[in-house]
Amino acid sequence: MLRDSLYSYQLLNPDDRLFVGLQNYAELLTNPDTLQSFGVTFGFAAGTIAVVIPLSFLLAVYLNGRLPMRAVVRTVVFLPVVTSAVVIATMWTFLLDPANGLINGALSGLGLPRLAFLTSKSQALPSVVLVTVWQQLGFATVLFLSGLQGIPNELEDAARVDGASALQRLRHVVLPLMGRTTLFVVVIMTVFALQSFAPSLIMTSGGPEGTTNFVVYNIYQTAFSLQQPGMASAISAVFMFIVLGISLVQMGLLRTKWNY
């Protein structure tokens, strides 16, 4: 039963593709909205990673030290990870509200100009990136933390005996050893970001002007609002191969032995 249930949906996609033919794919490649949607999604993934990786690494280093309130910080940072994407998207829609949002309230309280955030073409995507960073930071930090805890203490101790400062130890001992973990976190975050859906639906409806029209939202709209399951399947297939490719690269890289 387990086998069948997993097989059947794997087999269904090729069937679909056969029926609809290549026409959908041709259309997909020429449709500016679809292309924009792929572009936006990759831009979103890149932006998220550029922010989340350095932040979570630093946070993990911080949490790995002997500091007070470590447990509290870890719990607090992990809260958004167990909160649903819907609640987070809802929460931030209101936090970022141009008229009555908390963030704009705080900005004007500090004498700064109010920002349009989600309703502005140039600010919508960066806003969604920040929300996603906020959501995923705890997860990335936990992954980095388990990587850091895998580094034998002797290495750092040896460097300390040799007179290396904390910064030098971080730069020359810890950082090179974390290559594999970093790669791992990057791939996981990429796959997560690519699968993002709730922000598009709840926060922006894909707008303004398609600037937050993520692929999964595009698939959803195409299939269930526009009633074009064939086209949606074509987009799904392309999307699936991209994500699959990334996951396979990850598996390959993790299998290879890394020498330090």
Place this chain on the structure above:
Amino acid sequence: MRSNKVLVVRATLRVLAAGVILAAIIVVFLLPYAWIVASSFKPQATIFRDLNPVGWRSFVPINPTLDNVVHLFTQRGVGRALLNSAIISACQVAGTLTLCSLAAYGLTRIRFRGSGIVFVLILMTFLLPIESLMVPLYQVVAHIGLQDTLVAAFIPWIASPFGLFLLRQAFEELPRELDDAATIDGAGHLRIFWSIVLPNVRTALATLALVTFLFSWNSFLWPLVILQSPENQVIQLAIAQSVAPGQLPNWGETFAGATVATLPLILLFVFLQRFFVRGIAMTGVKG
């Protein structure tokens, strides 16, 4: 003397820096929650008034009212949605545990041709983004006639490759001598499974149960696709609906909904943090 002074200054700076980082983290991560929870006990006008300017009043309900929560349960069917979510999550947890533990037993304890290939094939499905299977999956479920039923909301996910992966690892770690001893005592597969293996992998089962519950409770896209009628609504859909574009949202009510939907998970998380962090970290360990 001088170097001593420098050391003291440095130590003070370090404590200060740590304090600032700590405060920043807590502000950034807790204040949004505080605002939402506090505002869910306020009428709309008060929420807006307390933001102008932002101050401690924004995060404390001074004259708390339960109107929002009451209205949610009496008018918006949130009680029903919570119940549906609970039913779906419970069934999904039970189904996943049953199916995955049986499959893991079969794959680790019964020798048969091609068991390695079966495992690899199942793991492959782990790499596929579920989102890309939404359309074909919808067609299958609609074809069977399960569309818009609570069963459809959890049945596709109980054959969880992640669950199998997690349990297989736990099963592998259990020494086979235990089984052998039981076999000599005349125990069959079911007996070994129930009395020997399962009691020894309780941590893994608890981890899987929690992670499955978390994903089921928080899932959004699939229920959105497959459930239509209001009596089948789940909690995440109910919240999403109250912010649907084009509607004038009632802030306090939406916040109350978000609070109600998140509270069970936050409580579970705070008490069972260890399992959660372990389990969620493992969802990333594909392959």
